[in-house]
Amino acid sequence: MLAFHGVPDLERFEQLLDEVLLDYIPVSSEDVRRALVGEGALPRFPVWFTFDDGVPSTFHAGRALAERGIQATAFVCPAVLDTHQYLWFQAWERCREVGLLDGTDDRERFALARLKSLPDEERRAETAALLARLVSAGVQPPPQADQAMLQAWVRQGHDLGNHTWDHPMLDQCSPEEQREQVISAHRDLEARGFAPRFLAYPNGNGSQAAADAAAGLGYAGSLLFDHRLTDVAGDRHRLSRLRLDSDAGPRRAASVASGAHSAAMHLVPRL
Incomplete structure (x- = not known):
């Protein structure tokens, strides 16, 4: 299973597809x-193309995928569909891009690793502070994916999956909130006319409560983001995926898809 995020360079991505x-x-x-x-x-030698976060550039690649006989799955967060709102990490990325995190204290306070490790309520409070900085600086968020994009994607032969309601760190949420994140996203996608069958854990952080919620919805499986080859005979709600940038060159794409890059990466810490 290959896991991508957006497709900022469609031409490079088409070259990657042809290589794989x-x-x-x-x-x-x-x-x-x-x-x-x-x-x-x-x-x-099967390969399943999956995309997390549901950014618009993913859906712009739908035709290129379909023309090559690929039926991909995009995992989306319904909270931001049809809006001009950031997911929390997108607010962080935008602040960094426009120089709003340049202070020494800011670099420590808003370090991405720290934000990911915070309890959910605290992370949301820090996200609110980031959003306030963007508003004060007059930085406008770009549009997120909308219903028309999702429908076009499905017409091209692709499908949609559950990426939770608004992309929290599930392992920093209460069990009740984890279940609500999965179930709310599922209900929204169903109301939009889609039928999700898989969950992709945000940031790849799997949790038992979320896995149980996915199983209760009849999902076939839940996906990690751990840069490992998939074992379909293992735990269906801890399915591994290989991470790959959509603009990776031929050698990198071949190395990742084969599992060689993953094997080397996971070996290094044990040496």
Whole structure:
């Protein structure tokens, strides 16, 4: 399973797709679902293309994917669909881009690793402070993906998955909030006419309460972001994915897709 975020450079991404498809056979979420529940087998050297966060550039790549016979899955957060609002980490990224985090104290207070480690309420408070800085600086958020983009994506043969309501760090939320994040996102997507069958944990931080909520909704599986090859015979709600930038060059794409890059990366800390 390959995990991407946006596709800022479509031409580079098309080159990546062509490189990967030289050696791998694209499969859909339905193919993966069938393999997980024992209703079918995947081909040799399968690859499932997944995209997290639901940024507009992902949906702009829908045609390029479909033209190559790829049925991809985009995992979205309904809280920001049809809005001009940031997900929390997008607010952090924008503050950094426009120089609003240049102070010494700011670099420590708003370090991304620190924000990810905070209890959910505290992280939301810090996010509010970031948003206030953007407003004061007159920085306007860009539009998020909208219903028309989602519908066009599905018409192209792709599908949508659950990425929680608004992308919290699930392991920093209470069990009740974890369940609410998964269930609220599912209900919103269903109301929009879509049928999610998989959950992708935000930041890859899996949790038992979220996994249980996904299982209760009848989901076939839940996806991590751990840069490892997938074992479809393992825990269906802890499915590994390989991380890959959409503008990666041919050698990097081949290394990641094969699992060689992952093996080397996870070996280093043990040396």
